[in-house]
Amino acid sequence: MDRLxxxxxxxxxxxxxxxxxxxxxxxxxxxxxxxxxxxNQRRFERHVLRRIAVVRAxxxxxxxxxxxxxxxxxxxxxxxxxxxxxxxxSSRWHALLTARIEAMERVRDxxxxxxxxxxxxxxxxxxxxxxxxxAAEGPGPRRWPPAARDA
Amino acid sequence: MDRLxxxxxxxxxxxxxxxxxxxxxxxxxxxxxxxxxxxNQRRFERHVLRRIAVVRAxxxxxxxxxxxxxxxxxxxxxxxxxxxxxxxxSSRWHALLTARIEAMERVRDxxxxxxxxxxxxxxxxxxxxxxxxxAAEGPGPRRWPPAARDA
DNA sequence: CTCATACCTCAAGTTCGCTTGAGGTCAAGC
DNA sequence: GCTTGACCTCAAGCGAACTTGAGGTATGAG
Numbered sequence: 001m002d003r004l005x006x007x008x009x010x011x012x013x014x015x016x017x018x019x020x021x022x023x024x025x026x027x028x029x030x031x032x033x034x035x036x037x038x039x040n041q042r043r044f045e046r047h048v049l050r051r052i053a054v055v056r057a058x059x060x061x062x063x064x065x066x067x068x069x070x071x072x073x074x075x076x077x078x079x080x081x082x083x084x085x086x087x088x089x090s091s092r093w094h095a096l097l098t099a100r101i102e103a104m105e106r107v108r109d110x111x112x113x114x115x116x117x118x119x120x121x122x123x124x125x126x127x128x129x130x131x132x133x134x135a136a137e138g139p140g141p142r143r144w145p146p147a148a149r150d151a
Numbered sequence: 152m153d154r155l156x157x158x159x160x161x162x163x164x165x166x167x168x169x170x171x172x173x174x175x176x177x178x179x180x181x182x183x184x185x186x187x188x189x190x191n192q193r194r195f196e197r198h199v200l201r202r203i204a205v206v207r208a209x210x211x212x213x214x215x216x217x218x219x220x221x222x223x224x225x226x227x228x229x230x231x232x233x234x235x236x237x238x239x240x241s242s243r244w245h246a247l248l249t250a251r252i253e254a255m256e257r258v259r260d261x262x263x264x265x266x267x268x269x270x271x272x273x274x275x276x277x278x279x280x281x282x283x284x285x286a287a288e289g290p291g292p293r294r295w296p297p298a299a300r301d302a
Numbered sequence: 303c304t305c306a307t308a309c310c311t312c313a314a315g316t317t318c319g320c321t322t323g324a325g326g327t328c329a330a331g332c
Numbered sequence: 333g334c335t336t337g338a339c340c341t342c343a344a345g346c347g348a349a350c351t352t353g354a355g356g357t358a359t360g361a362g
Contacts, residue, residue, distance in 0.1 A: 008308075008309075009308085009309070009310095010308065010309080019350085019351080020308090020309085021350075021351065021352085022349085022350065022351085024310095024311095025349075025350065025351095029349095037358090039309085039310090039357075039358050039359075040309090040310065040357080040358085041308085041309055041310070041357095041358070041359090042309085042310090057258070057262070059349095060258055061255070061258065062213070064348070064349090065348080065349070066348095090262055093262060094259060094262055097255065097258070097259040097262070098259065100255070101252055101255050101256060101259065104212070104248060104251070104252050104255070105252060107208070107211055107212065107248070108245060108248040108249065108252065111208065111241055111244060111245060111248070159338075159339075160338085160339070160340095161338060161339080170320085170321080171338090171339085172320075172321065172322085173319085173320065173321085175340095175341095176319075176320065176321095180319095188328090190327080190328050190329080190339085190340090191327080191328085191339090191340065192327095192328075192329095192338085192339055192340070193339085193340090210319095215318075215319090216318080216319070217318095303362100304361100304362085305360100305361090305362085306359100306360095306361085306362105307358095307359085307360090307361100308357100308358080308359080308360100309356105309357075309358065309359090310355100310356075310357065310358085311354100311355090311356085311357100312353105312354090312355095313352100313353085313354085314351100314352085314353080314354105315350105315351080315352070315353095316349100316350085316351075316352095317348100317349100317350100318347100318348090319346100319347100320345105320346085320347100321344100321345080321346075322343100322344085322345075322346095323342105323343085323344080323345095324341100324342090324343085324344100325340105325341090325342095326339105326340075326341085327338100327339075327340065327341100328337100328338080328339065328340085329336100329337090329338085329339095330335100330336090330337095330338105331334100331335090331336085332333100332334085332335085332336105
């Protein structure tokens with residue numbers, strides 16, 4: 001059964017630029033899948049490289065693995081995705097990214113105007129008071145952005 | 152000694168919108184300071200509210216507390232900062248934010264062109280391969296952005 | 303057959319930015 | 333004097349995204 005065109009984990013790691021434990025970790029999180037050899041070793045299809053590339057790209061957009069996983073779930077897991085699959089997924093990401101960029105721009109410009117007026121301590125300040133639903137997110141680190149609520 | 156114009160921790164928390172433990176935590180990290188009453192309770196000067204506002208703003212820019220702390224260190228800790236102090240600090244942040252926004256735009260636009268060519272798995276892909284210094288950051292969570300290395 | 307890698311699993315550690323809890327003090331009103 | 337609520341300290345926990353380590357198996361070259 002051990003097909004030759006399947007990649008062992010070290011190859012996947014090398015080619016995708018992540019570490020071997022990270023590849024296992026991504027599999028554990030369901031972001032990628034593998035089959036096993038008769039000797040219980042993982043073998044990956046080539047298109048997991050694309051999936052890992054998507055994961056890394058998503059992380060650069062400030063997404064968590066869970067969120068990325070949802071996006072990946074819209075792609076076929078068994079066969080390599082078609083161009084249509086990519087276009088669909090990535091256009092959503094494009095919109096999302098644009099929204100986040102705009103949010104950052106608002107904060108940045110708020111910063112300037114705020115400095116102009118010297119109001120940083122006031123409740124009406126756009127920097128101080130940009131989104132006022134405080135805390136209420138439970139423990140764990142605060143990520144940027146807290147959520148994609150704006151736009 | 153217990154001055155009246157100093158704020159107890161609960162007031163600081165309420166007015167700044169963070170929790171009481173968080174205020175203590177920020178003090179522990181040196182982001183803010185306090186004096187103690189005869190009964191060992193914290194009392195804060197009013198301008199810590201501004202400092203906390205700066206912390207929250209910085210977090211929205213994707214900065215870590217350490218980085219924010221460095222910025223705050225350029226402000227006077229003892230007396231309320233002057234407008235000049237703010238301008239100096241915030242103009243640096245403005246530049247930094249602009250750089251990050253531009254980086255995100257590059258990634259976003261790379262995403263589009265990438266989809267156009269269907270190359271997401273290739274090493275030459277601008278999304279896949281945007282900054283290639285991989286891993287090598289030790290344990291802990293990956294932050295966004297990994298660093299402000301670009302621009 | 304032996305040896306060096308590359309792989310396996312499972313458990314525990316790391317950083318960040320907090321929260322939660324236990325157990326105790328302080329301040330003010332009744 | 334008593335109770336209530338805000339405060340104190342210290343310790344431990346959490347979620348994210350991994351890394352590191354211990355101890356063992358597979359696979360392929362010599």
